[in-house]
Amino acid sequence: MAAADRLELVVVRHGLTRWNREHRYQGHRDIPLLLPDAEADLDRLREALADVAFDAVHCSDLTRCRQTLAHVLEGRAREGELASPRFDARLRELAFGDYEGQTWAALKDDPDYRAWVDSQGRLATPGGESADDLWARLSAWLEEVQAEAQAAGHRRVLAVSHGGAIRELRRRLENADFWGGVVGQAQGRCFTFTCEEDGWSCSSSSAVPAPASATS
Structure with a gap:
């Protein structure tokens, strides 16, 4: 199979959870x-x-992503359309450490929390990760996806991940604002990469699903 010089990477966020609804x-x-x-x-x-x-x-190895993937791909396995999904902890959400299970309302007056928010991810959460920590594992995963695409001729790849992970991908690949790169539940981005002599670069991205005005 010929090596790929163009790759579409569709990365989507898991569906709604109770903690999403409670803003935890x-x-x-x-x-x-x-x-x-x-x-x-x-x-x-x-x-x-x-x-x-x-x-x-x-797919992230966490249950909410596994359930989302199963719903999205329902029926395809029976038709033999897909290879077995690969569940990878590197696609997990940012580790929020001591803030996991907490809400903004409960944390808003905590000076350490305010410092983390104001840092736009440069600081690590107490007991958790920084944006750079998240990018380190995401970029290692992305490099493997791109290398496999080039070796095996992959043209289109699906990944199910989390809001913070997609936000970080958008920040690094689209130069999106740290807080502005958030996508909703069961939404995501299609990143288009091209491979030149100096390696892979993101040439464009678009919303998934496409906005209604773009499909009418």
């Missing part, structure tokens, strides 16, 4: 989807990706 930091806590409330958004995502063929599938 989840981080590495293994919180399941809030069903059936999450299903409407998951259905829209599945419909948006229904006709998209993927050469490889990656």
